[in-house]
Amino acid sequence: MVPLRGRSAELGKLLDALRAAAHGRASLAVVSGEPGIGKSALLAAAMEQAQRQGFLVASATAHQTDNISPLASLAPALRAGAEPLIDTEQFLDLATLNTQPLWLAERLADLIGRRLAGVRALIVLDDAQWADPLTAFVLRVVVARLSAANVLWLLATRPTPGGTTDQLVEAVGIPVHTIPLAPLTADAIQDLAADRLNHTVDPSLAVQLAGVQGIPFLAEQLIAGLYLGDADTSGPLPAGLVEGVRRRTSELSETSRELVRTAAVFGSEFRLEDVAVLMATPIARLAAPLEEAIQAGLLTDAGSVLRFRHELLRSAALADVPPSAQRALHGAIANQLMSAGRGAAAAAPHVLAVAQSGDTSAVATLREAARDLLATMSTTAAEVIQEAFDLTRVDDPLRAEVGVDVVSVLLAAWQYDRAKAFADDLLDGTALYHGPITPDLHATLRLQLAPYQWASGRLDVQELTVPSAPPQLAERLAGYRALAGAEQPTAANDPTAQALQQVAAAELARAEGKYANARDLYAAARQTEPGLGSLPTTLVEIGELYCRAETDELHAALERVRELMTVGDSWAGPQLAILRARLEYAAGNLQQAEEAANSGLRWMDQLQVKGLAAEADQVLALVALLRGQLTQARKLAGNDPTINALLAIADGDAKAVSRLADTPQDFPERIAILMQADARAELSQLSPSAAARGALAVVAAGDDVEQLAKAADLVRTAQRPLLLAQAEERYGRTALEAGDRKTGVPVLEQVLDSLTALGATAPAGRIQAVLQAAGVRRRRWAAVPPRAQEGWESLTPMERRVALLVAEGHTNRSAAEELVVSASTVGTHLRAVFGKLGVNSRVQLTRLVLERFAPPPNA
CATH class of the missing domain: 1.10.10.10 (Winged helix-like DNA-binding domain superfamily/Winged helix DNA-binding domain)
Known part of the structure; x- marks a missing residue:
């Protein structure tokens, strides 16, 4: 390999990061610099060193056209090499998750994590500024998830404030090494030239090299004859490079020159068959002209596609194509891609290059492109539809129609704030739109926003009334007013409106603890075909599953939640994770509950949804309390009155038990809390599930050992281990206090074993102390951690x-x-x-x- 000149300090930083990765300290390195500054060369040197040290090396390069294909930028790195990160079957399975970014990212994190177990790895992405949106999202998730792996993530990028790499740096939570590349010194440029020439640099070339201003790419092109060193390099595109490429192409045949110019308009990557169609030349006749361009150092053959050797070379070739010719070629390319069945998304960049305000044909193509991209590339779709909107005139009614599309696409990409601001501007008669604001338009935009406002608790009743709205839309708006609590649920003729009213009634029933009624209403609402204003199906099912768990279907509900966390709407990931955490906790699965709650918090951060953090902290605090981790529980408690009451009880404040009777309706395992507080009145008001009936029977039994035994049997049918342990502890203690050791000791020993198996060491330790105080002797006590000696x-x-x-x-x-x-x-x-x-x-x-x-x- 040709030596890397002038970058010893930068390469040293990367080698230090590699050594750290070898010892289990994962990190992210970001190499940044202008085009031609030597980023790719530095990455190549790092990869060579990593391979010598036994690292698994996976690399890919992003391209300008990647933003229309999901995971296009990262996929080559996943599949590279004899032992790729992801095998063929796994990779094909991932394609089914392209529409669910969170599940795709989580699945990739699991697969890559397993592949890297016991392996040192370097994963590289060059030209990260062009990474497709799905790759950018996946990287944020995967890099953070694999913080304990022996891996160095290495990205190269042009300076793009707020771009992919900046977002990644903010999200990963691991050490980050930023390595900006400055121009090389004159000596380094001379050494680089000597390496390429395989002999010392003569004085005349040395003078020319001084004109490249430390940019290694220009030095190499000067040596190759594609750069004139005495030309200006101060602009965005060095004039000397344009002149050099022009001189080199003048030596080519006319067909080869035409091929290069046409390809330059296509972009940095293109297909030969597309260029052949535009040139009206059979592909076979382009073989020799293509070889000329490759030998001239302008193009490279990547197999399925052709590429310019460097984006600066394409830009230099494009500079020799008159603007009028560029416009004509862009239009022809767009038509060619559409007629060849490549789709509107592939044609969109070329449409945008020639479209002018009021071009309805261009608007139609861009709207189609946005629809095509929406399922798998919603972020790109949002930008495309915005471009379509900008091409319409402010007084054209079509602008309002496209504006509705803009809001729809932004919401599908979960860019709610942007969608809301856009809709408000459209309706407020601002410079955004000067056409008529019809009741139909007004109601349509409000119904587009309403499902997302409901999901995030931001319904505004004032926005849900639109005078003279069409009857169907008016009924749907009324459904949202009921969901907002401004009206009582009523009947409706429109199916979508009826489903909204059913969910509103379900929400009321759930708030009152009438879980069976709420469950059935949620289920009925899910049977309606989606329409404008429909609630997200997954979120409606989450409400139904919550109620199923409260009506003696805990384990069935838990299995369904686990299933939805792989096949449901990944945008609802945080809500699913929090529900799973609650249900895992109710089922006594403390480790799984903790993992689900932490996943929910992580996904809230990734999706920028913060509303459920308190619910996650509740579950985590309850788990910490059961494990006796009071300091951790106190950190999580915040102002939660129930958690703070439980902490006070753990600290020895017996009077705090009375505060548990005020536990809110939606608190995790509220029945157990109320049973602990002997809250008979509150328990009697609960929906008549096995858990509620059993808890009430326990409280009503008082000190009656026989009734406590029957009550514990009833609790057992609820299949909630922690609730059962609490009931049986009361039964065993009461029997023991009544002098019935024959009953009390075996019951408490069984509870001790059960709690220990569940990992609930705090109550297990309490019961163990009771048994030891009662004189019970065991050869080996349950694995209850000893009390700390200090603190x-x-x-x-x-x-x-x-x-x-x-x-x-x-x-x-x-x-x-x-x-x-x-x-x-x-x-x-x-x-x-x-x-x-x-x-x-x-x-x-x-x-x-x-x-x-x-x-x-x-x-």
Whole structure:
């Protein structure tokens, strides 16, 4: 390989990153610089070094045309080499997920993660500024997911503020190495030239090389005769390169020159058959002219397509094509691509190159392109439809029609804020549109926005009334007013409106705890064929599954949620993840609940949806509490009154139990919380599921051991392990306190084993302590972690209660009265607290407690 000149410092940074990756420290390196500055050469040197060190190397280069094909930029890296990152069968399976970006990214992360297990890897993407939108999204997900892999991600890009690489740097959460490339020194340029010539540089060439201003590409082209070194290099395209390419092409045959000029208009990548059609020349007659252009160093044959050796060479060739000829060729290319069946999306860039305001034919092609791209490349579709809108005149009624398309496409790409702003401008008579705002247009735009506003809790009742709207649309708007709570659900004639009213009724029933009614209403609403204003089907089913879980169908609902997380709408990923976290928790699957909640938080960040973070934190806090991780639970609690009450109970505040009766309707496993609080009135109002009936029976049984046994049997039918453990713990403790060891001990031992198997170490440790205090002896106790020896976690419940009372200003005597113990007992506990927390005064203890609790405990 030709030596890399003048980049030793930059290559050194990449080699350091490779060494770190070899030791399990994944990172991202971004090489940036202007065209021709040597980015690709640096990447090639890094790949060579990585291969020598035994790294798996996968690389790809993005191209300008990638933005019309999903994953076009990254796919070559996935499939490269004898042992690719993704095998053929897996790659073909991924094609079915092109319309679901989140699931595609998650699947890729899993596949690549498994492939990289125990493997050191370098994954490279050159010209990342041209990466297709799906590749850009997938990279953000995959790089973050594989933060523990032995991998260096290496991207090269032109400076593009806010572009693919900037977004990636902000999202990945791993170390990032930014490596900007400056022009080479004069000595490095001389060395580079000597390498290419295989001999020292003569003085006349050295003078010419000084004119390339440190740009290695121009130095190489100067040597190859495609750059005139005495020409100006200050502009965006060096004039010397244009002159050099013009001189070189003058040596070609006329057919070869025509081929190069036509190809330059096509773009950096093209098919020979397309150029042949435009030149009206049989492909066979283009073989020799093509070879001329390749030998001249202008083109390269990539097999299925031809490419210019460098974008600067294409630009130089294009500069020799008069603007009028360029326009004519763009129009002809667009027609050729459409007639050849390549689709409007492939023709769109050429249509845009020649279209003028008011060109309805161009607008029609761009609208078709947007529709074609919408399923798999919604981000590109959004830009194409915006271009179509801009081509219409402000007073043309067609502008309103295309504006409706703009809103629709933006929403499909989940760019809600942009869609809302655009719709408001269109309706407000701004410079965006001067045509008539008909009731039909007004209602249509509001109904386009409404499903997304409902999904994000942003329905505005004032926007849901459109005077003189067509009856069908008026009924649908009324359905949304019911969903917003402004009206009671009513009957409707229009099927879509009827489905909206059913969901509104379901939401009301669910809020009242009438889960069976709500379940049936959600299910009925899902049977309606989608129409303008229809709610997202997956979100409606999420409501139905929530209610199924509350009506003795927990495990069936959980299986369906798991299925939807691979085949449902990936834009609903956060909502699905949070529901799964709740259901996994209810089923006693703590690890899976934690993973689902964390996935939900990660997906909210990736999709820029933050509304469900509190729900995720609730599940994570509950899991932490069961594991005895009180510090973690406190970090997650925020202002959640139920979590804070549970923390207070864990800290020894028995009075906090009464606060659990106020647990909100939608709190995870609310039935268990109410049973813990002996909230008989609240339990009696619940929908009559097995879990609710069992919990109520437990509370109603009081200290009656026989009734508690029957109540526990009823809870068992709900198949909720944590709820059952809570019921059986009460049954066993009550039996033990009544002197019935024969009943109490086996029940508590069974609960201990069950909780330990579930990973609920905090309640397991509590039960183990009860059994040990009762004199129960085992050869081996369940694997309950020992209490910490220092810090807050090391305190017993009574010690925590003493610490909190002292921090509130209690003396030993007043604390003893509060706890109904002697002052000397309080003193004993206080000395233990001082020792475990490493403090030696009440002032220090108070400061520590106040730092830990904000707001103060029991406030």
